[in-house]
Amino acid sequence: MVDNQINPADSPSVPHDAGRSNEGSKGHNGLLPDQLQRPSEISNQDVDMVDSSQGATLDLTPNSTSACQQTVLDSTPSALKASAEPVSKEPQYHEQPYPPFARGNTIGDSVSVEERGRIWQNYKPDKYFLPNDAIEQDRLDFAHKSYSMILNLMKGADAYADPDDALSLAPITGDPPRVLDIGTGTGIWAIEYARRHPLSKVIGSDLSLIQPDVSAEVPNVSFVREDVEDEWIHDTSFDFIHLRLMFTCFINHKDVIQKAFDNLNPGGWIEYQDCSFNIDSDDNTHRGTALHQWGHLAIAGAAAKGRDIEAARKYKRYMEEIGFVDVVERPFKLFGNSWPRTQPEKTIGRFTEVSGKEVIRSVSAKLLGEGLGISENKLQEIVAQSQKDAVNRKIHFYWPGYVVYGRKPVDNRSVPQSE
């Protein structure tokens, strides 16, 4: 058991409470941290903020060592602000330790443990590879912004339509009565979906209970703790099941999709919005970089721990094999940093850079350390070099993304949606 409250003062460089409050009052809107800049505010902060001349290359020989620069997420709201301050030409790293505990307004889960200076869920020990503390909660909220803007782009809508960024692509009309958000994280998607669909009852489920009590403002959303790979605890069937960023989470992805199928009402929809660590670029600038190697190591480390984290590109096949119809896969490029020259791609990249750089650090202990047995010193070296690449705008990389949705047939036959 840990002190699971987060103290913003311990980590000045991250937007700690992400606008969440356990008190469930005081204007929480389920959206991004108040401090976050709207895209229109940061769009003028164009190129030349953090370029390195070339990607870092890792020396993975067993004896090679180097001093590790402990870096922290330089993703303060101020880092995203279009400010009057001179623009730095170099990557900005800060030598700060992690805050050991969650304090302040960020919501901690008492069923947690501290390990390596981070807080991890302990409902199912070792089941999940990422922490559940303040830094992770903020990372998830930045990722929410990237994904909702990308979905707007994919819809052909105005990517700056905030606060009405898109939440899904499946052709669902109206308010589906019962909605389940599996692995809801901070609950940011579930809260926003409930707010915009007042006739829907939305449940967010997760291993960690780190979601705010918003019952006063958004009474149609609730949260439960569950391991979705266990027998489902819900006493209802659903009309829409949503999963985002779950590619590292499951021992058996297909089995989760089968459970979703079994617990959907006829005609109900499932939608994944997911990603891959197998980073890519259209001009090969990612090749040979430390970041490129990091992605391969992370995938190998997960495999060593029995996880297929390359599952997202298989969701479509899994859905079809299970019996979903009208299955659509829409691959997308989640721009890794602000390298794109056009808007809104550049702005999406700026949000993704924050969450991407942090995930490199936070997931590496489990995947590269535990999975592949890479030493702590080497691990820190890999992380530092990969994070440097992640903010290098000369590396035109993206995280391959996938939106995949499908519908449970209205009866046992495959019925085209138009019927």
Ligand SMILES: C[S@@+](CC[C@H](N)C(=O)[O-])C[C@H]1O[C@@H](n2cnc3c(N)ncnc32)[C@H](O)[C@@H]1O
């Ligand atoms: C990368 S986060 C994504 C959070 C959220 N879907 C979002 O996009 O903001 C993955 C979440 O899934 C949860 N999770 C992992 N394995 C799970 C499982 N077996 N059952 C339920 N939740 C799980 C984690 O606790 C974490 O909150």
